[in-house]
Amino acid sequence: MLNLSILVVDDDPVIRRLLEQRLKKANHSVHVAEDGYVAEKLLEQNTYNVVLTDLMMPGEIGGIEVLEIAKELNHQTEVVLITAHSSIDTAVEAMKKGANDYLEKPINFDELFLRLEKIANMQSILESARDLQEAFTATENQAASTIQNLEIQTAHLQETLDTVEGLMRNEEITDDEKVLQAIDIITR
Amino acid sequence: MIKIAPAELKIIAQYIHAISGIYLDQSKSYLFETRLSSIAEANGCKSYQELCVKSKRDATKKLERQIVDAISTNETLFFRDKGPFELLQHKILPEVIDARSAKSSLRVPIKIWSAASSTGQELYSIAIVAKELLKNASNYSLTLLGTDISDSAVTQASYGKYNKFEIERGLDRKFLQKYFSLVGDSWKIKDEIRAMVRFKKLNLMLPFSALGKFDIIFCRNVAIYFTLEDRKKLFNKLADSLADDGYLVIGSTESLTGVCPRFVPKRHLRSIFYQKK
């Protein structure tokens, strides 16, 4: 599985530590934030594949705001919300705002890792699509310039041929003169 | 997904060629399957041959339209390849304006055609260039026409609404802010640009001399789907539809060598365009 860079946002120190340990053990790179403000700073400074955020946090910046900030800064960042059963309606609302998914507390780690694997797969597909697109663009640009050069050269050659043909059909000059003039046209 | 039978391939390929000019290699059976299977199922057909028969019999042509929509590749983006639009701005439009102003003392008529406009990005890019260049638009009588064989593409083009993925491709932020407004989570072209253009359905395989003569024709990335024979016919008709001193722009990897001797390629900076001999 692709290693993801993950930001964990939770005001509960126990959950924060637990998530950090489990995710690091699974070879993901992890940053943690204890509230929305710290999360905002980290989001501005780093790019994350995934933000794993508690929905309800004290202060002005809750989970929904973290979601909005993360998406605003980089719409490729996937956001997974952690929510108590009582606030599932809010979590569903958040999905409409672009959250990838939500997990109910207490966190089931099997479920979490399954979600992360799906996200990692999706991101690696997106990455190869971008690589392909780039390779295609490079090839296309190269082909375009080759074709355009050929197009111009062919047109010049055609023009030369037409001139030589006119010359050959000219009955007012001698064959010797035709040859001399033809060589002149061709080597011009 | 309904599987395509080898015997059906030729029949379907021929039918699609007949209705759209699009030539699909019979080795690409997956293409027929992925693009036509859901239409066949929705219309209660058990095979692709049955779908063809049903479509031929359908006097309303609804099924034919659906097949064309599904089979045509509408891939496009704003300011695709950049070069042609710089060409338009720095060479073609100024030259056309010079040539036409000399003839007419009233409003200068300029006719531009995007001959396979898909979902409209090409013609809107042209319109934006024209708008930026011709500050005093009331001195000109601009006709910007976009045509395409696909009904759904023409509908989206007319609507001028694009999702964030379509918008992000090729469009400068400054043009996005200036000429589009956010509607829900999509972007809609502003009326000042929308009012400059017109879209309609047209099959390039059929005669189109009724459209009159154009000063500038963009016919990009559509002839690649046609056979050499059809391409020859198409560019010959385009030559008839182009003013004697008009300009033709084709796709960046397309060539008219061996296709239409009536056009001569000319280079300007990193792009080429064609004019009549």
Ligand SMILES: C[S@@+](CC[C@H](N)C(=O)[O-])C[C@H]1O[C@@H](n2cnc3c(N)ncnc32)[C@H](O)[C@@H]1O
């Ligand atoms: C790949 S798009 C090119 C769009 C745009 N010109 C560009 O270069 O970005 C090709 C378009 O050609 C249209 N097309 C295919 N066959 C056609 C035909 N016979 N007449 C008119 N349009 C056709 C398709 O519906 C599609 O929208």
